[in-house]
Amino acid sequence: MTQAAGKRFDDLAARLDAFLASPDAALVAAAPNLADELLAIGETILEIWLSAHGKTPTARTVEGFRLLALHRQGAQRDASFNACRETCRELIYHRNLVCLDSVHPDTARRLRLAAMVARHLALFIGGKLEVAGLGEFCCSSRPLRQHETNIQRGMA
Amino acid sequence: MSGNYKSVAYYPGCALEGTGHAYNRSTKELGKALGLELTELKNWNCCGAMEVKNIDPKLQTYLSARNLSIAEEMGFSTVMAPCNGCYHNLKKAEYDLANDNGSREVNERLSQKAGHKTYEAGKVETIHALDWIKQEIGEEGLKARVKNSLKGLKVANYYGCMYTRPRHIFPEKDRGPGSESTAKPHFMDDLLAAAGAENVDYPLKTACCGGAHTLSDSDTSTKLVLNLLTTAEACGADVIATECPTCHTGLEMHQVRAEKVFGRKTSVKILYFTQLLGMALGLSPRKVGVHENFSDSSDLLRTKGLGR
16 A cells, blocks of 8 residues: 555544544534535545556446445456445445434434444455555455466466 | 255365354254254365465365265255355355356366366255255244243344355345345344344444455454444444354454454454354253353353353
C-alpha cells in the first residue's frame, strides 16, 4: 500500500472511531446526513482500491448506488473482491433504514452498525492492499503463481 | 438438493482433526442424537485448503475429485462436509469438472496414475452440515426434539465468506423459498431459532474474518475479527454461532490477541452451531466438546440452563 493510500485509510479509520464515540443524541440530530456520509466513506474506500490498481473510479450507479457500481468495477477479473459484496449491500441497507425513518427509536443504533460495517469494509480493503504482495488466499483467487507453474510444465 | 440425507458420506477434513475437533465431535454427536448416519470417507485426503490453488488450481480440483471418487466407490450419492473450506473446494471441483476440459484432463491423468476410478461430475452431491440438518430434519423436526430450549440466548449467526462464494458453484442456492440465500444466508438462523434461540440481525454474517491472513498479516486479521466481535456485541449477541472451523478458530484466537495486542476486551462467546443444537437436544456441553473451545462459555451456558 502506498503512503498516500495508507494515510487516507488512517483518516477514514479516525473518522469512524470518532463517529462511534459520538453520543446517541448527536447521531440522531444529524441522522440522514451522517448516513450519507457513511455511504460516501464506503465509496472512498473502494475508490482508493481502484486508484491503486490504475483504474478510474466510475461515476455510474448500480441499483441507484455508486457504491455498488464501484464494487462491480473492483470485482472485474478479481473474484476474491466479492468477499466484500454483502458488506457494501449492508452499508446501503443501514443507510436506507436511517434515511427512510430518521426519527425511529433505533436510529442511533442503526448508524453505529452502519459505521461498523463501513469499518469492516475499510479493514478488508486496506488489508487486501497491505498483503497484495504476499499472495491471494480468498475464495476465488486468481493463482498468482500460475505462470511459474506453466513454465515448469513447459506450457508457457 | 435430493433431500434424502439420513445416511451420507462424511468428509471431516484436516481442520476437524485438529483445531476444529470440537466441531467434529459435536457434528457426530448431533447426528447420532437425530438418528442420522455418518460414514467417514476411507483414506480421504486434504482438499488443498486455501493454498494449493495458488500454485495449481487443477491439482486442487483433483484433490477434491479423489474424495468424491471415494464417496462414489463407497456407494454414496451424497457427501457432507462441515468445514466451509472443504465444502467450497468440493463444490468448486464439481463445477470445474463439469465446465472445464483442462480440469477434466488433469483429473483423468492423475486418477489413472494414482490407480483409482476417475470421478465424473454429477455422480455425488456435496452438502454442508447446515444442509444436512435443515433438509433432513428441518425446523419442525428439531422443535419436536428440543429438550433444553435455547430460549433467552441471543445469537449472531456468522457464516464466513466461503459458504456462499462464488455464487456460480452453488447452483442449488438462491432458488426461492426453502433454498439458501447467498446474499443473506439463513439456514443456521432457522435451525437455531427452531431450537429456541433469539437471532440478532447481524450485518456481518458473511464478512471476511481474515482467516487466510492470520499468519501473513496477523494485525489485519485481529482487527477484522475485533470488528466482527464488537459488532456482534453491538447487536446484543451473547454468542456468535459458527459453521466453519477456520472462522471459529480465528474468532477465538484473535479475541485473545485483540486483548493482548490492542487492549480491547470483548465478552461475546463463540460456539459451533452443532454444539448449540446438541445442547438443545439434551446433550451435555462436554459431549459436544465445549471444553475443547478456547472461548470459555461455561458461565454463560450455566446462566442459560445449558451447562451441567
